[in-house]
Amino acid sequence: MREEIIRTVEAHREEILRTYRDLHAIPEWGLEEFKTSAYIKERLNAAGIPVRAFTETGFTAEVVGNEPGPRVGLRADMDALPFKNEAGETYYVHACGHDAHSTMVLWALLVLKELGLVKKGLARAIFQPAEERLVGAKRMVEAGAGKDLDELYGVHIRPVQEVKLGQAAAALWHGASTVAEVTITGKAAHGARPHLGINAIDGAALAILGINSLWANPAAQWSAKVTKIVGGGVASNIIPDKVTFTIDMRAETNPLMEEIINKVKAACTGGAAAVGATAEVRILGSVPAAEYDAEAIANLSEAIKDVLGPEGLIEPIHSPGSDDFHEFKMADRTLKTAFLALGADCKPGLHDPQMTFDPEALLIGTKILALALARRLNS
Template sequence: MKEKMLDIFSHLHAHGEISFKEVETTNYLVALFEAAGFQPKRFKNIPGFSVEIGSGSPKIGLRADMDALWQEVDGEMKANHSCGHDAHMTIVTGVMHRLKEVGEFNGTVRAIFQPAEELGNGSLSVIQEGVIDDLDYFYGVHLRPFDEIAFPNCAAGIQHGSCVFVKGQIGGVDHHGARPHKGVNAIEVAASIVHHLGLTYTDPHIAATAKMTNLYAGSENFNIIPGKATFGLDLRAQTNAIMEELQQKVKTICTQLSALHQVPITIEFFDYVPAAVVHDEAAALLAQSIEHVLERPAFPTIITPGADDFHFYTIERPHLKATMLALGADVMPGLHDPHMQFNHQAIVNGIEILTDVCLRTMQQG
């Protein structure tokens, strides 16, 4: 089993595909499941598929995200699995094969291979496919960096934060460098936005940040003061309530600076990802499985400023009892690093833990 799963991982790692382009990844995994006697069902409108085993209740879901990142690796732009989704797919595939070996059990396990997690909205597309509506429990998994939780330790929940991006535009008119009084310098307006973001306060007990992450203004002519500029903001908060507050403050800053400088400032929020809602019962079951498999206690829920669209599932379907396995894997140098590496034994640990929690959850049914 271990050799087979590592072969699958190697193939997935070598053939990464970016968000909503995971066509060959889908074809490869569907063929693999069909060869093993499963009956996978492709999604109608997006790449990806679901496959299940067993019957009746409880109905348990397993999420595997499929997409790679488009990034430069040793001077070459390529689809690169630097976030561990190749491992996640391998783990969920392994769980389904392990459950097939178990044979009969009371309940259903449905694996969901989801596209476009990196865009922050692939889960919403899966929800529209209708494959989670009848689920009772839902488990995800994510490799963790070495400096967050060391291999082989694991936690029964990941408290991801909320994230949203902002596209902004300052809509003035260019004017002569010798006549700055004839217009508004868009760069100075952008600097005012940065300044006021630094004066934006929310509850200091809850982590939150707002920062400008790109700015485009001006031309090759240094004697023209740019009236127009586009900018981008990255907003993050550890809770959904603080994220709502942060977005409102950004709106207020842009509205008031627009009035002060007498120049249009328009903003658009996009790629919103909610903060995690970890279900106590699901987390307790997962903690028991971690302790059973690893023979060591589960770590407390990991708190991380990163985001994951897994949490749209519980926002959109509040009945789901969901949590995500924080899988200690000694990820180095870090997630999204083009040369990300991890301890491959974590794949085996993930398979055994998630298999155990599926069987354990069925006993609750």
């Protein structure tokens, strides 16, 4: 199995590199991946693999075995990042390697199909939109793209400072992040008669003091900080009745994030109440933290060792970044997940418009992902 996957991926080397170059040439913003999804669907159709749309651009492709068995998925993101040129015009670049992820997931499925390695159960490739906008996975989940899967694997190429080409980890531990907007409402009054009003700025000040005084376990990684504040009007002699501010929250785990959110809410409500104002806390967006499973990590680890040798498998990585991959797990706690952190020598770093990586990683990643699924669908 290992030998035939490696041999077949190598036999398709030039086509795999071409797929990557083609996708790299059509970078598109999240939810607008029209050319990208059309290109990938065409390759799947040509191989006789049916696709199913779940959002305007997001879709899945499935190869089904002849007997019942495990239902295993691979997830790829398809979107690029926006940048501004000197003239102030927006242009898009695949600066986070999502073109590489789509290439590897597509080819892993093509190779499994070609070799007839989906003997039982099924292999599903999920091509999701808008990872960078952190809404794509959620929309795919809500539309049912992850339904009935037993296992799901994600993949991301890593910066050279973190993982070298020829190495990979089977878990990339992302933290949770949440953005909330708080509105403090008081009562407007003349500046000379403050006792007749309620100054929303006073309420906001006390709420922020409360946020900056909150604590969670210092042994864990977490933070809550106010990143924007708007209050008052043109006239300086009016007691303002409205202040809004934004809070960026981070936490190592999902329960810890829940604790931080509850404490922030209490600080806002209590701070505002101290001056007779009210606070409304609205969550603008959130991404859950990683929750992986030992069985899926072990399977992916074996696939990494089979392709890169035992020295190629490195310890799980803790990342300060986020990925909306974890929405699939949040929607179905029985789903077992792991995440391939793939060494690709990305330089100078992800999200840099000049980002480059070693294309050899495309071949390595395709082999590992195909093998991880083949191990499940043949034994």
